[in-house]
Amino acid sequence: xxxxxxxxxxxxxxxxxxxxxxxxxxxxxxxxxxxxxxxxxxxxxxxxxxxxxxxxxxxxxxxxxxxxxxxxxxxxxxxxxxxxxxxxxxxxxxxxxxxxxxxxxxxxxxxxxxxxxxxxxxxxxxxxxxxxxxxxxxxxxxxxxxxxxxxxxxxxxxxxxxxxxxxxxxxxxxxxxxxxxxxxxxxxxxxxxxxxxxxxxxxxxxxxxxxxxxxxxxxxxxxxxxxxxxxxxxxxxxxxxxxxxxxxxxxxxxxxxxxxxxxxxxxxxxxxxxxxxxxxxxxxxxxxxxxxxxxxxx
Amino acid sequence: xxxxxxxxxxxxxxxxxxxxxxxxxxxxxxxxxxxxxxxxxxxxxxxxxxxxxxxxxxxxxxxxxxxxxxxxxxxxxxxxxxxxxxxxxxxxxxxxxxxxxxxxxxxxxxxxxxxxxxxxxxxxxxxxxxxxxxxxxxxxxxxxxxxxxxxxxxxxxxxxxxxxxxxxxxxxxxxxxxxxxxxxxxxxxxxxxxxxxxxxxxxxxxxxxxxxxxxxxxxxxxxxxxxxxxxxxxxxxxxxxxxxxxxxxxxxxxxxxxxxxxxxxxxxxxxxxxxxxxxxxxxxxxxxxxxxxxxxxx
Numbered sequence: 001x002x003x004x005x006x007x008x009x010x011x012x013x014x015x016x017x018x019x020x021x022x023x024x025x026x027x028x029x030x031x032x033x034x035x036x037x038x039x040x041x042x043x044x045x046x047x048x049x050x051x052x053x054x055x056x057x058x059x060x061x062x063x064x065x066x067x068x069x070x071x072x073x074x075x076x077x078x079x080x081x082x083x084x085x086x087x088x089x090x091x092x093x094x095x096x097x098x099x100x101x102x103x104x105x106x107x108x109x110x111x112x113x114x115x116x117x118x119x120x121x122x123x124x125x126x127x128x129x130x131x132x133x134x135x136x137x138x139x140x141x142x143x144x145x146x147x148x149x150x151x152x153x154x155x156x157x158x159x160x161x162x163x164x165x166x167x168x169x170x171x172x173x174x175x176x177x178x179x180x181x182x183x184x185x186x187x188x189x190x191x192x193x194x195x196x197x198x199x200x201x202x203x204x205x206x207x208x209x210x211x212x213x214x215x216x217x218x219x220x221x222x223x224x225x226x227x228x229x230x231x232x233x234x235x236x237x238x239x240x241x242x243x244x245x246x247x248x249x250x251x252x253x254x255x256x257x258x259x260x261x262x263x264x265x266x267x268x269x270x271x272x273x274x275x276x277x278x279x280x281x282x283x284x285x286x287x288x289x290x291x292x293x294x295x296x297x298x
Numbered sequence: 299x300x301x302x303x304x305x306x307x308x309x310x311x312x313x314x315x316x317x318x319x320x321x322x323x324x325x326x327x328x329x330x331x332x333x334x335x336x337x338x339x340x341x342x343x344x345x346x347x348x349x350x351x352x353x354x355x356x357x358x359x360x361x362x363x364x365x366x367x368x369x370x371x372x373x374x375x376x377x378x379x380x381x382x383x384x385x386x387x388x389x390x391x392x393x394x395x396x397x398x399x400x401x402x403x404x405x406x407x408x409x410x411x412x413x414x415x416x417x418x419x420x421x422x423x424x425x426x427x428x429x430x431x432x433x434x435x436x437x438x439x440x441x442x443x444x445x446x447x448x449x450x451x452x453x454x455x456x457x458x459x460x461x462x463x464x465x466x467x468x469x470x471x472x473x474x475x476x477x478x479x480x481x482x483x484x485x486x487x488x489x490x491x492x493x494x495x496x497x498x499x500x501x502x503x504x505x506x507x508x509x510x511x512x513x514x515x516x517x518x519x520x521x522x523x524x525x526x527x528x529x530x531x532x533x534x535x536x537x538x539x540x541x542x543x544x545x546x547x548x549x550x551x552x553x554x555x556x557x558x559x560x561x562x563x564x565x566x567x568x569x570x571x572x573x574x575x576x577x578x579x580x581x582x583x584x585x586x587x588x589x590x591x592x593x594x595x596x
Binding site: 122123124141142144171181182184185186188189190191192193194195196197198199200201202203206208209210212213214215216217218219220221222223224225226227228229231232233235236239242243246247248249250252253254256257260261263265268269271272273274275276278279280282283285 | 420421422439440442469479480482483484486487488489490491492493494495496497498499500501504506507508510511512513514515516517518519520521522523524525526527529530531533534537540541544545546547548550551552554555558559561563566567569570571572573574576577578580581583
């Protein structure tokens with residue numbers, strides 16, 4: 001590719017840029033964003049070659065545009081791109097929700113919607129900003145594409161290829177499937193981790209409590225170190241599916257509360273043991289898949 | 299010390315043995331436990347020098363006895379020790395709860411209660427058994443002692459000294475303080491992690507969900523890899539404090555549910571941001587403490 005434009009050069013957009021550069025997959029990368037300081041830092045770090053002085057200039061002649069900003073900004077960013085979007089350019093995104101992104105894209109891009117291929121790289125760290133970007137973030141990671149009926153197969157393949165050059169493995173889900181899945185395995189755990197830390201921090205003896213929090217607490221709450229703005233947007237964007245998962249979890253906690261109140265050790269142990277077993281099987285499956293990816297990559 | 303006896307030679311008891319041996323703090327270690335195979339493995343691994351053929355033999359002439367078994371077994375183990383407990387021997391434990399252990403110890407040891415110094419090393423891994431024991435498990439970790447009014451100061455100091463030889467840092471709390479603190483920062487997170495994995499594993503599309511679970515989910519649920527039997531015992535042993543924390547958390551989730559249902563982004567973001575800030579401050583504090591420990595150890 002000759003030119004790529006990235007709207008939002010933080011952890012996700014910046015790591016995409018670094019990986020494509022390393023793969024020799026792109027000649028020129030233009031960065032666009034809200035914070036001039038961040039863009040200047042990204043240029044200093046060699047993540048982007050140029051800071052776009054206008055959307056028109058940034059978009060002109062681009063092979064691919066990646067929108068990697070908090071999902072609530074998607075519509076506005078796509079609307080700013082739309083008037084300048086040329087026929088040869090594809091647009092994709094990195095949003096953690098897809099139904100809302102598709103709605104926003106249809107509004108913003110109108111007749112050019114076929115040029116937009118929704119995507120979601122399943123990779124992250126709790127750090128944000130261009131400083132957090134790393135070249136190997138996507139190696140062996142899944143990228144879910146959620147193509148639209150309007151997308152040409154070859155356009156989907158072009159977006160897939162860019163992510164593959166970053167080392168990622170491509171999966172496909174519909175936007176609705178995507179949102180139900182990630183409500184359960186990502187969005188709900190984030191909400192639960194934030195809820196626990198906030199709950200403890202508000203207690204009068206919070207200092208004493210934090211003093212004895214150890215590695216289990218640290219890992220359990222790692223995702224509560226993530227960007228509050230980004231997770232506010234994700235929570236709202238995926239509200240219906242997240243409410244459904246939260247209700248199921250609250251019902252589960254109510255059951256566990258009854259077991260505990262009745263001192264029903266056998267029932268508690270059955271839940272704990274089922275969880276331990278399921279997690280063990282899951283870990284074995286992902287470790288086998290990682291092993292296979294490594295062998296496939298040799 | 300000439301002789302130490304360890305009841306329960308798994309991760310906790312085995313790591314205590316390895317660390318004391320490395321420090322040259324003990325000449326002879328006897329292991330006692332339910333599983334002959336585990337004890338034989340512990341002997342093969344050089345964790346213990348001898349498998350106790352009877353409680354009487356294991357306890358005879360010991361300077362220190364560590365009870366490192368699931369907390370529900372504490373009373374029975376201490377009752378088996380009591381008739382053989384000699385005046386020069388101290389007993390301590392590694393249980394994750396303390397109020398119930400103290401009750402059990404008073405019942406089992408009667409007039410010899412002054413020889414029992416309750417303790418709790420704040421260290422762990424999700425693996426269990428002697429294979430999981432590692433020599434440096436306690437380095438820089440906290441050990442909470444919860445002394446009884448009957449304990450002589452010099453006896454508390456002797457138990458503290460053994461843990462210090464393992465590299466641990468000694469803290470003191472009352473048994474009640476201990477249980478309230480750990481209900482919040484350890485026991486509740488374990489219950490929440492088990493609850494989430496079990497909730498997902500029971501869904502009809504569990505396989506699809508697990509396929510997209512990533513590193514955030516892995517860390518959040520790491521503690522759900524812990525021993526179900528051990529955590530059943532801890533949950534029951536600390537039932538009143540754990541119910542209190544669970545109720546507070548369920549109320550917190552109900553509040554977050556309302557914010558989400560009302561699409562109140564500002565309120566959600568305030569909770570998320572408070573949690574992120576509190577966790578960041580906590581991490582900075584523990585990293586500064588670790589830094590200081592390293593410098594102190596030079």
